Amino acid sequence: MTTEQHYYFGLGRRKTSVARVRLYPGNGTVIINGKPIEDVVPRASLRQEMLRPLAATETGGSFNVQVKVDGGGISGWAGAIRQAIARALVVADDGYRRPLRQEGLLTRDPRVKERKKPGLKRARKAPQFTKR
Secondary structure, three states, X not given: OOOOOOOEEEEEEEOOEEEEEEEEEOOOOEEEOOXXXXXXXXXXXXXXXXXXXXXXXXXXXXXXXXXXXXXXXXXXXXXXXXXXXXXXXXXXXXXXXXXXXXXXXXXXXXXXXXOOOOOOOOOOOOOOOOOO
């Protein structure tokens, strides 16, 4: 894909993952970090989750998706890519905003890992209590 082409941009975040998406008019190919989606994401459920905005707006075959994503793991990537695709679709056509909003695809998921507290083993797990 050339950078000369016109594209729609979207940025998505989830946990510590950040995804930058470019939507090009095309036939529905998805490239993540320079590789096909099947090579990067082996789980079909995560692939389906990533492409949910395209399914909600029924635009699966009309855009090629190019993604650069970093930080976090595969699950975080899926949420970040999902939000980025949804935001790019809204840039492409503002009429997509309503169905994407109804599916909750434009809202950032605020859940992140809770920090470890002093005196505890993890965020909330305390050391085992011994009476004697």
